[in-house]
Amino acid sequence: MSQILRAALVIARRDFSAVIFSKTFILFLLGPLFPVVIGMAFGGLGEKITTESLRPTVGLAMAADDAARMEHAHDMLAARVGAANLPRLHRAPPSDPRSLLTRPDTRFIAIVSGTIDKPVLTGKAGDLAMLEGDINLLASAAVAGEQLPHVRVAKQLVTASAGAEAQSRLLTGRAAQVLIFLLTMLLAGMVLSNLVEEKTNKVIEILAAAVPIDSVFLGKLIAMLGMSFVGIAFWGAGVVFGVRIFAGPDIAPPTPAVGWPIFLLLGGIYFTMAYALLGSLFLGIGAQAATVREVQTLNMPVTMAQMGVFFFATYAVDHMGSAPEIAAILFPFSSPFAMIARAAQDAALWPHIVAIIWQAIWVAAIIRLGVWLFRRHVLKSGQGSSRKLFRRRSAPAS
Template identity: 70%
Template sequence: MKDMMRSAMVIARRDFSAVIFTRTFLFFLLGPLLPILIGMAFGGLSEKISNDSLRPAMGLSMPPAQAARMLDAREAIARRIGADHISALKAAPWPADPQQLLARSDAGYAAVVSGSVDRLVLTGQRADIARLEGDVRLIASAAKMRATLPEVRVERNPVALSASGQAQARLTTGRAAQILMFLLTMLLAGMVLSNMVEEKNNKVIEILAAAVPIDAVFLGKLVAMLSMSFIGIFFWAVCALAGMGLLAGPGFALPTPAVGWPVFLLLALLYFAMAYCLLGSLFLGIGAQAATVREVQTLNMPVTMGQMVVFFFATYAVDHMGSAPEIAAAVFPLSSPFAMIARAAQDTALWPHVLALAWQALWVALIIRMGVWLFRRHVLHSGTKRPLFRRRSPPAS
C-alpha cells in the first residue's frame, strides 16, 4: 500500500507539472471569467432594455395646474413603489394636438395624456394604450385624492432572528452551494477523459503500466487533476470575492449556514473533492476503455446527462429534509456530495458528514478498482488492445 501511494504521488507530480507549467493553463484560468463578464454586461443591458420597453414614457399635455398635480402624484407614487415600477411623465406642449405630438420624431414618449385630471384622454397605439392605461389611472387617482389622503408613516420594528426567514436563507445557501459544486465538477472533471486517451495513443500508458501498478497510475492522475482544479477554484474564488467587494457594497452579507461558515467551507471543499473524484474516476475508467477521441465524445454525453439527472434528484431532496428521497440522495454515491452540502447548510449535526465522506471515499476506491480491472482485461490483456466498440464480423456464407 505504501509503495502504491508513493508511485501514485510520482504520477501525480508528473501530470500536475505537465499541466500547470504551460501557457494554456493561464487561458484555462481566465476562460470562465470571460463568460461571466460578458453575461454581466448583457444582463445590465437587457435589464435596461426591458425596463424601457415595459415602462415607456408618456407625454403630458395639460393646463399647467392640472399637469403639476399629475407630476406631483407620479413622484409620490415613485417614492413609495420605486421609479422603475411606474411610467414616466414628460412635459409636452399645451395646447397641442396629441396626434401631432406623437408624429414628431424627437417626441421621446410613446403616448400622450391630455384633457384634465377628472377627464383623461390617452392617445397612442393600441398596444401602448393597453400597457399604460393602468399607470395613468393610478396617477390620476393619486392626483385627485392627494388633498384628502394623508401619507401614512410606518414604524419599523426590525428583529434579529426570524425562524422562517432563517430557514429560507439557509435553503438558498444550500441550493447555491449545490449549483456551484455541480458547475465546477462538470467543468473540471471532463479533462480526465481526454488525458487518458492521449496517453494511450502515445503509448505512454504502457510505459507507466510497466513501471508502476495500474492502480497508482489511475490514482495519481486523479490526484493531479484534482490539485489543478483546486488552484483554479482558489483563483476564481479570489476574483469572485474581489468582485463582490466592489459591486455588493459594505452592507452585503451572505446567509449564514447552520454549521457556520468555517465548517461549511471546509465541508464544501471536501464534498467537491469527493464529487470530483467520483465523477473523475468514472471518466478515467471510460477514457481507459476508449480507443479514440470520438469514442470519448460519444460516451461523454450519456455520462453528463446521467450526472444532470443525479443533480436534479439532489436539488429535489433539499426541500424534503429527513424524507426518503433526501436520505436516498445522501446514500447514492454520485448524488451524496450535493445532498450533504445542502444538509450542512440547514442542519447543525456533523456526524452524518463523517459517515458520508467515508462512504463516498469507499465508492471512489471501488470505481477506481473497477476501472483498473476493465483496463487490464480489455487493454493490457495478452498485450493486445480491445476497442470499446467492436464491429461484428459478417457471418460466413
C-alpha cells in the same frame, strides 16, 4: 496497499507537473475571467432592457381628463412601489380599442377605454390576466386622487429573525451547491480525455508494465484534483479581491448552521468527493475510448445525466428529512450536493462523517470498476483479444 499509493503519487506528480508548468495552463486560469468581464460589461445593459424595454405598454383611449388622472395615479404609485412594477401608460387616440390593437404600427399590448369609474381593458387573454390587477389598482388610485391614504409604517428592529435566518441559510446552501456543481463540471471534464493521448502513444502500456493500473487511475485522479485546487485558489483569490473592492470590507454574508470555518472545510471535502466521483467515472469511460471523437461523443450524455442529478439535489434542499432528500444523500453522485446544502441548514456534524465515508466507498468502487474494464477491454485487446467496449463493427464482406 502502500505500494499502490506510492506509485499513485509518482503518477500524480508526473501528471501534475506536466499540466501546471505548461503554457496552456495560464490560459486555463484566465479563461473563466472572460465571461465575468463580459457579464459585468453587459449586465447594466441587460438590466435596462429588462426594466424598460420589456415593461408592457398600455394605451389610454380615454377622455383627456380621465387620462390625466390615470397618469397622475401612475406617478403616485410609482413613487411608492417603483415604476418597474407598473405598466407604462401612453395616451392613444380615443377610438375603437380593437382597431388600435390591430394597427401594424401599434406599440400597445392592451388598451384602457371607458372612464376611471368604469374602465374597460381590451387585449388578448394572457395580457388581460397579467394587467388586470395593475389597471384596477391604477383606476382605484385615480378615483381616490389626492385622497389616496398614505400610511407610514413604523420600524422596529430585532437582532434575530428565525424565518429570515432559515431563508438566508437556504440561499447559502443553494449557492454552495451551484458553486460546487459549476467547478466540478468545469474541471472534471478534462479527465475524460486524459488517457486517450497516452493510449495512442502507447505510453499507457509502459505505465501498466511499471506500476499497477490502480495506481495509474488513482494517480491521474489525484493530479487532476490538485490542478483543480490550484485553479480554485487562483479564482477564489480573485473573487475575494473583487468583493473587497466593489462591495467593501464590511460585507457580512449569512452564517451557515455549522459556522463558516466548518462549512468551508466541508465545502472543500464535498467538492473533492464530487470531483472524485465524477472524475473516476470519466476516467473509466474515457479509458475505453480510442479517439478524441469518441470522447466528445461520450461527454454530452454524461454531462446531461450529471445536470439531472444536480437538479434532483437542488429539489431536495427545500425538503430536509423527506424521502427525496434521503434519496439524494444515498445516491453517490448527488450526495455531495445534498450534504453541503444540509451543512448550511443543520448544525449536526455526524451525518457528514457518515456521508463522506459513503462517498469514499463509491469512489473506490468506481475506480476498481474502471480498472477492471480497462484490463478486460483495452489491455487484453492489445494481446489479440477482440473484446472491446467501444468497438467498431466491421463491414460485412461482399
